[in-house]
Amino acid sequence: MTAPQRRSWQDIRDILRGQILDRSYRPGDKLPRDEDIAAALGCARSTVQRAMQDLVDTGLVARKRKGGTRVRPDPVTRATFDIAVTRVEVEATGATYGYELVSQARARTPEAVVARFGLKAPEEMLHVQALHLADAAPYVFEDRWISLASCGEIEAVDLSRQSANEWLVHHKPYSRIDLRFYALQADETLARQMQTAPGAALLVLERTTWLEAVPITTVRSVTRPGHQIVAQNEA
Amino acid sequence: MTAPQRRSWQDIRDILRGQILDRSYRPGDKLPRDEDIAAALGCARSTVQRAMQDLVDTGLVARKRKGGTRVRPDPVTRATFDIAVTRVEVEATGATYGYELVSQARARTPEAVVARFGLKAPEEMLHVQALHLADAAPYVFEDRWISLASCGEIEAVDLSRQSANEWLVHHKPYSRIDLRFYALQADETLARQMQTAPGAALLVLERTTWLEAVPITTVRSVTRPGHQIVAQNEA
DNA sequence: TTGCATTTTATGTAGCTACATATTATGAAG
DNA sequence: CTTCATAATATGTAGCTACATAAAATGCAA
Structure with a gap:
């Protein structure tokens, strides 16, 4: 043949x-x-x-x-995930997207955030908490720290109208990202935000970005109960 | 220039x-x-x-x-994950790997498994539960269904000595995979297996594989509390 | 104007050559 | 036998050509 x-x-x-x-x-x-x-x-x-x-x-x-x-003697499963802007993700499900700013304030970064960025010492950043909604129900709660050194302009943006997520994606490129998933048990406060029972298991996506060595932002995105992240079908 | x-x-x-x-x-x-x-x-x-x-x-x-x-008008974060055989993953942390077969039996697939494979009707498969240990502590609990139609030989394998995970990786290639993450609240049984408190939030990795259209295996791997999955640094 | 066939054009792919680069293999010197 | 320089070799990459293909643009006919 x-x-x-x-x-x-x-x-x-x-x-x-x-x-x-x-x-x-x-x-x-x-x-x-x-x-x-x-x-x-x-x-x-x-x-x-x-x-x-x-x-x-x-x-x-x-x-x-x-x-x-x-x-390769050590077979690995390699999977690729696409993570879109939350609004796009919600709209892709056919639901109506909503957004609520929960809090916005300058503050010194706690130890956890210092560690995520790999900073030597705490510094003042913009701390933003916001809720993304799908058909008026909580979809993702995001807790974000934004470096004022690299993104000072964001303080002039009205984050009650446009999510920091969206503004950053369109204005602040990054060259390095650390991305991780883990499960989190909802405490009282979080359960209230997500309108779920305290103790519920929630999937968390944590993203930290830099432009070269300069910190941009770090987010902890807590997803609603039952949320799954699915890999792309590979080529 | x-x-x-x-x-x-x-x-x-x-x-x-x-x-x-x-x-x-x-x-x-x-x-x-x-x-x-x-x-x-x-x-x-x-x-x-x-x-x-x-x-x-x-x-x-x-x-x-x-x-x-x-x-692209809709920027996406694209991340790649390598998921190795559990033994290799444990050994990479420097811990000692251990393995325990919990149960092994033929059974009709429950609805959830029928759905994962996209089967028309339930069929008899091999149901295997096993615990992977790191330094003698629970690391991953896997609940697996293996198609007898495509992997009948595995019934001759002593799964108390070699994990199904490892055997399948080395003997049964796949051409399609569905991979997803979610968070799960430990029930009584699972909490006992993982030696954690009932209600603990655990990260679950669910993998289903086919060779062409033929089902191979589906696993639900429940990771120990606090486990994180981290993306590879991209090129 | 509408509908349909044709042309144009930007990307996609295969083949070839030439050379770069990282290792392994070889061989000479001590 | 060991050490170190050198040669051999498989993969990696850039450039070129030629042609394939999808889709937009055009033109013609009714």
Whole structure:
């Protein structure tokens, strides 16, 4: 069954992935060099290269110059998540988006925030608490600290009309982000904000951003009970 | 601004990203065509193409044939997570890994599992519960259903010695995965397993895999209190 | 004006070459 | 046998060409 027509790098990738998945190549095994694969499959080395890069990106193989390509011995599940602006996320569900500013004040950063940013000492920042609503019910409660050194202009913005989330996304780019998930048991105050029972298990998304080494903002976003974060279907 | 030496596609990407971040191009704006960018920056179109693909991958721009390239009007945070085999994850923290099989039995899948797999009707599968330990303390409790149709051989494996997690990873590849996070309040039984207080908020990772359309396994992994999932630092 | 076929055009992809770079492998010197 | 310089080699990257493809723009006919 000669393959006279062109084969795309995706085809090559799928063939190689198939051989790894059906254990023609096992974890730890070395694959042939790109050139030989290209000859065997009837394509150019650059096509194999592109396919290989994709397999590296998805965590299936590891490559080293001169060392060749090996099937990763420690398989990992690699997942990608897209986290949109809360308003967009709510509207995507078909619900009506609402927003309420809860509090806004300058304050010295507590230890937890100092640690998140990796600061040497506490400093004065803008502390903003706000509630995002879906069909008038609490959707996300966000507790945010914004660096005045890098985002002083935000003090001139009316955060009761536009969420800090949205303003920052459109005005303050970042180059580094720390993103983490964890579960939190709602205390009295939080339960009241989220209109749920004290003790409820809530999924929390914590995001801290910098532009180069300069802190921008850190948010703790507490989601409503039952909220799930789902990975994108990978290519 | 002559640029005598070669510039890598990463350089081009960084220049373009910089122009987007400093708002030379704003959300919704159209960028010049690749060829013009290539001419302006003194590189080949293929280099711009590679840079652009990276910006597409990170969610910063959207491209359409003939339509050109636009800065995405709805910025998203894109994060990647690597989820390793539990043993490896525990050992990476420096702790000693331990494993206990809690239960193993054939059973008809409950509705929740039928739904996760998208089955038409319940079917008999292997139901396995197991506890992963870090320094002898509960680390992850996994509740797993394994399709006998696709993984019948696993019944011959001694799952008290080797975790189903590990066996499946090394013997049963998958081509599709559904992965999600949520928070769960520990009930009496779960609290006992995890040696924590009933009502504690626990982070849950739910994974369901298929090979093509054929169900392989679905797991609900309940992590110990305080567990966080952290995104990889992106390139 | 509307509807439909055609052309134009920007991105997408494959192939080739040339050279860069990181390692491993080799071999000479002590 | 060890150490260190050197050669060999597999992957990584940039540039070029040629052609494929999707979608917008255009033009023609009714």
